[in-house]
Amino acid sequence: MLFAVFLALFLPCVGMSVVFVVYMCFFCHAATTTRQQQSSNNHQEPMKGINEKGLSSAQLDKLPKVPGQELVLGNDCAVCLDVIDKEQVARIVPGCNHGFHIECADTWLSKHPVCPICRSKLETELFDGTTESNPC
Template sequence: MLVSVFLALFLPCAGMSAVFVVYICLLWYAAGDHNSDMESGLQVKSTLEKGLSSSDLEKLPKVTGKELVINKECVVCLDDIEKDQLVRLVPCCNHGFHLECADSWLTKNSICPVCRAKLPPELFNPPQPPFEKV
């Protein structure tokens, strides 16, 4: 009888203690500095992928909605692009967006909002031809 009372009290307490120890270990692991490498990688990415300046935006081609070939919907605002509206084209992929929507997006990001194609830096700073000695 004494053994059965002991087991009836000891086993649940031992089980709860094991659960508590596992919980404390998980809290310790989550609170630790285990994610520092991942956070620093995100910081590097965010500093590298800046948006475009207004002078860079002016170098991107503008067309009207009727000249668009690929898509007649602006994926930034999800509105249709009308025939007479100005559209800014992303040169590397030819995706077009309302002028205001594209400028708003591209001042924060230097990638296409549809396909995530990165705008090449050569587009804004064309390479200079080498000087020839005469």
């Protein structure tokens, strides 16, 4: 009788332990496989826009600068999220006319050739000098 009680309590515990170990093995295998797939996807296919090279310092110098009081689309710098004071010099992105602190704009544009707000691409015609800035 003592043996029957022992088996009645022991066998369900062993069975549940086996199920738990099998479940943990599947869980660890799935997590490892997912991490490997994510890692291989990051190395094989770069994200859109990461491989684009930013602007050179000569190209940055050709972009327009205005005092902060002349900003038309607002005086908030979207790069550092600070206000551009009226006496500070701001850099304007041609085409979309978004303005930023010069340091913020130069840091961003040296890495990404797009506006930080609207993502409009800065075209090479702005820098080659072969076309007029206002053809009309």
